[in-house]
Amino acid sequence: MSNVSGMAEEQHLSYPLHECVFEGDVQKFARLMRTEDLSKKDKHGNTALHLAIMLGRKDIVQLLLAHNAPVKVKNINGWTPLSEAISYGDRLTIISLLKKMKHQAREQIEERRPNLVSALKQVGDFYMQIKWDFQSWVPLVSRVLPSDLCQIHKRGTSFRLDTTLVDFAMNDMKWERGEITFLFDGDAKPPHSLIVMDNKAGVYQRVRYLETESEIEDEVDLMMSTDIVTAQMSTKSITFSRAQSGWIFRQDRKETIGDFNADFYHINGLTLEQKKRREHLSEEDLQKNKAIIESLTKGGCAINIDCNGEVSN
Numbered sequence: 039m040s041n042v043s044g045m046a047e048e049q050h051l052s053y054p055l056h057e058c059v060f061e062g063d064v065q066k067f068a069r070l071m072r073t074e075d076l077s078k079k080d081k082h083g084n085t086a087l088h089l090a091i092m093l094g095r096k097d098i099v100q101l102l103l104a105h106n107a108p109v110k111v112k113n114i115n116g117w118t119p120l121s122e123a124i125s126y127g128d129r130l131t132i133i134s135l136l137k138k139m140k141h142q143a144r145e146q147i148e149e150r151r152p153n154l155v156s157a158l159k160q161v162g163d164f165y166m167q168i169k170w171d172f173q174s175w176v177p178l179v180s181r182v183l184p185s186d187l188c189q190i191h192k193r194g195t196s197f198r199l200d201t202t203l204v205d206f207a208m209n210d211m212k213w214e215r216g217e218i219t220f221l222f223d224g225d226a227k228p229p230h231s232l233i234v235m236d237n238k239a240g241v242y243q244r245v246r247y248l249e250t251e252s253e254i255e256d257e258v259d260l261m262m263s264t265d266i267v268t269a270q271m272s273t274k275s276i277t278f279s280r281a282q283s284g285w286i287f288r289q290d291r292k293e294t295i296g297d298f299n300a301d302f303y304h305i306n307g308l309t310l311e312q313k314k315r316r317e318h319l320s321e322e323d324l325q326k327n328k329a330i331i332e333s334l335t336k337g338g339c340a341i342n343i344d345c346n347g348e349v350s351n
Contacts, residue, residue, distance in 0.1 A: 077108045125317060166189070167187060228247045272310075
């Protein structure tokens with residue numbers, strides 16, 4: 039669990055909300071939150087919501103959520119308030135945070151939607167193909183790595199994306215092919231604006247904006263029984279260098295694409311850091327997750343999990 043000791047002395051200097059959380063002063067906190075920035079972070083990147091969860095101040099947590107304090111915000115270690123709640127295992131708090139996070143995400147989508155639709159109207163209709171692939175410096179390895187040709191159709195405020203790479207497991211060098219289509223209709227209202235189609239199976243699904251209570255409960259069950267994972271991308275040490283062509287006489291790589299002369303560059307120093315926490319998991323959870331992962335990676339028999347969490351083949 040995140041260490042909150044040693045922070046108290048700094049909070050009273052310039053973080054009045056954080057100080058109230060440490061002291062557990064709900065009444066003072068309720069007064070201050072009317073004028074203070076609820077998204078303000080201390081030097082550890084923690085908001086008042088982070089600290090309230092880590093210190094078990096449930097009344098303050100509910101106050102913050104009632105006043106729409108941001109939930110999807112990370113501290114310097116990459117953890118959100120929801121991550122901390124999962125770590126401490128308070129189910130009711132996890133449910134409250136998850137619902138608020140989804141609500142805020144929907145609000146952000148709807149807020150940005152007019153700008154997206156406006157941009158689509160300004161861009162002319164087009165068809166585009168994007169080919170991408172994984173490359174390796176190891177001889178012959180690139181031949182077995184996956185690739186895909188994405189096709190994009192744009193008309194008016196709508197666009198269609200077709201892709202054939204459904205899933206890829208780097209550890210086992212296995213990938214799954216399919217025929218997946220994403221359809222976005224800018225003129226339609228949610229939940230009718232985004233559709234995912236599986237052309238091979240002949241089925242489709244509308245992307246919904248609201249989940250039922252049972253779906254929320256299932257999602258919380260999964261969160262509380264699996265690793266907490268966060269990923270952060272750093273561009274602090276990123277550099278660009280000209281790509282070279284030729285074996286003996288090296289020169290800057292250039293190609294003509296349509297009517298344009300294109301230069302090629304290598305991007306170096308882009309770092310993706312992934313962190314994992316599992317202090318909230320019991321030994322039974324770890325064994326169950328291991329059995330599920332082994333079954334999936336080996337492509338063996340199906341795994342059944344009963345209502346008591348028992349695993350059987």
